[in-house]
Amino acid sequence: MKFFNDIIACFTNGKYLAAMLDGLWLTFIISLGAALVGLVLGTLVALVGLSKSKHPLMMIPRAICNVYVTVVRGTPMALQLFIMAFVIFAIRGFPQWVTAIIAFGINSGAYIAENIRAGILSVDIGQTEAGRALGLTSGTTMLKIVIPQAIKNVIPSIGNEIIALIKETSIVSMIGMYDLTAAAKDVGSGQNLASYIAPMTVAAVFYLIIVYALTFVVKKIERRLRSGDKR
């Protein structure tokens, strides 16, 4: 019975509730911020990576993008977060939540870039050729023809990437931030409930609700896009 009482306490005890909501809020803010940074960065990196220009001014950014994707995808997220927190932004008074958004945004940007790249490449090359043969520039062809078709292919995988991101933000507790996971640990600790099971369950349900809601939205968008061209 202690379990149910603890669950109720998580929602009725003002101190515990405030702790859980604070944690939830931080998780939400970091996820949202990082997703936005990741989307912008990912799109940019994908487009630079796909450009075929032989101009030296394009070669350098392309090389940087390659290195970025390789390094980010080849090293652990926790390590990237530590480097951001303890090396790059180890500045007294620098807000930790900004550090976290940057670290996670840079991380998911690399994965999202790969998804967008694959989505653009999955659009038949004939579509691009038809656009160029009409005298449209590569930019216009990309914008009006290729990207609208790529988006349909890319929305589901970007949705998955963002879901993975939300769950991964739980490691910010490792740099001492008070997110949903850290809050659950705190509420369950010795000086509070002295039992982890109830607050951990509540946290799990919160994560599930966020993930489920996001999945729902992604499905909705997907269906809207598909009905958009009546196929």
Add this chain to the structure above:
Amino acid sequence: MISVKNIYKNFENVSVLRGVSCEIEKGERVVIIGPSGSGKSTLLRCMNLLEEPTYGEVWLDGKLVTDPDPYLHPDAIRASKTYASLIADGLTDDEAIKKIKKEDLLQKREGKQMKAVLDKIVAEHHLDINIARRKMGMVFQQFNLFNNLTVMENLTLAPVHLGLKTKEEAIETATALLHRIGLYDKKDEYPSRLSGGQKQRIAIIRALAMNPDAILFDEPTSALDPEMVGEVLDLIRELANEGMTMVIVTHEMGFAHEVGTRILFVDEGHIKEEAPPDEFFKNPKDVRLKEFLSKVL
């Protein structure tokens, strides 16, 4: 009108075109035939630079659309460092130029002088490829209608976006063209809802909507079910009768004979024979062409 000068095209290490030159005059209907893999599509795609030639130049109405090829300009060769060193070695002007061409001796860095000569050619003759392409429509084997756009949007996107027509004018043109091919009722459909023959006819009027001076066709009927070939050939025939300049790659020999004003036989990266249709089909000279015709006729 379209002038192809000594084009070479290599893909990685495969050389697909090995020195092709041809002139397409206004009002001509040039048909390109040849065995599979001989480089017909590559030649056609070099004309509007969907493929960039490795060497050689493409001109449209006296304007250069590729980069200038120094090998085609003796003045440029004479300005190169390589030429200077050959002359210093005692070769005559003629010998030096021949040797450089034959042995492909020009390097990326041939000094400021050669670059100056080439820059001058660009300054005098260059035409931006995106402008050139407006004048050369292209029709693909796989139709390549824009899948995310309706038929009407397919027809109006480029003319409106490039500022050639207002939206109203573009819709008016497209409407007339759709009526002409009897597909006005499909104007709001997406390409996935059309038959192959309908798609290809719309692809053809999409090219026409740009008011091009010439249209390039790459096997326009090869991806069609047999019962739809006729409707597409009929439309092309109509354009031919109206005097549209065309370059057509096809495997339809009867159609080539009927519509073409000149036939080119491409084989192993060369134009092996070129003649008016009657002579081409009744009196072929090249051995490979005789062999080819005996197989396909």
